[in-house]
Every structure is written in C-alpha cells, then in structure tokens.
Amino acid sequence: MSTAAVPTVWALSRPVRDGLRCLHCFLPLDDERVPVGIARGYWGAHDLSVTVYAHPDCPSTPTG
Numbered sequence: 319m320s321t322a323a324v325p326t327v328w329a330l331s332r333p334v335r336d337g338l339r340c341l342h343c344f345l346p347l348d349d350e351r352v353p354v355g356i357a358r359g360y361w362g363a364h365d366l367s368v369t370v371y372a373h374p375d376c377p378s379t380p381t382g
C-alpha cells in the first residue's frame with residue numbers, strides 16, 4: 319500500500335483528519351471504512367500523524 323497520495327495532515331480538513339470523511343470523495347464514512355495511508359505532520363516535537371480512511375469501493379479511489 320503506497321502512501322504517496324496521502325497529503326500531510328495540514329492539507330486535510332478536520333473531518334478527514336478525524337477519520338469521519340473519505341479522503342477521496344469527502345463523503346461521510348461508516349464502519350466500512352478502510353485505511354488508505356498515514357498523513358504525516360509534526361507540531362514542534364509532537365507527532366500529529368494520523369491514519370486517514372476512505373470507502374472500500376470509493377469511486378474516486380485512484381487505484382480503483
């Protein structure tokens with residue numbers, strides 16, 4: 319699984335960062351969500367990197 323397409327945490331909107339919305343289509347996620355990678359971000363010494371999620375069959379998924 320490549321993380322090349324995952325932006326930094328600073329480029330994400332809060333719902334995406336919180337795993338509430340799809341990284342690709344930005345629609346709300348449910349229990350069917352799948353991790354698509356880790357968005358990296360650092361605030362001073364704090365590692366704010368988070369796992370971001372998408373729909374398992376999201377039509378906007380580049381690999382789909």
Ligand SMILES: [Zn+2]
Pocket residue numbers: 340341342343344345372373376377378
């Ligand atoms: Zn989606």
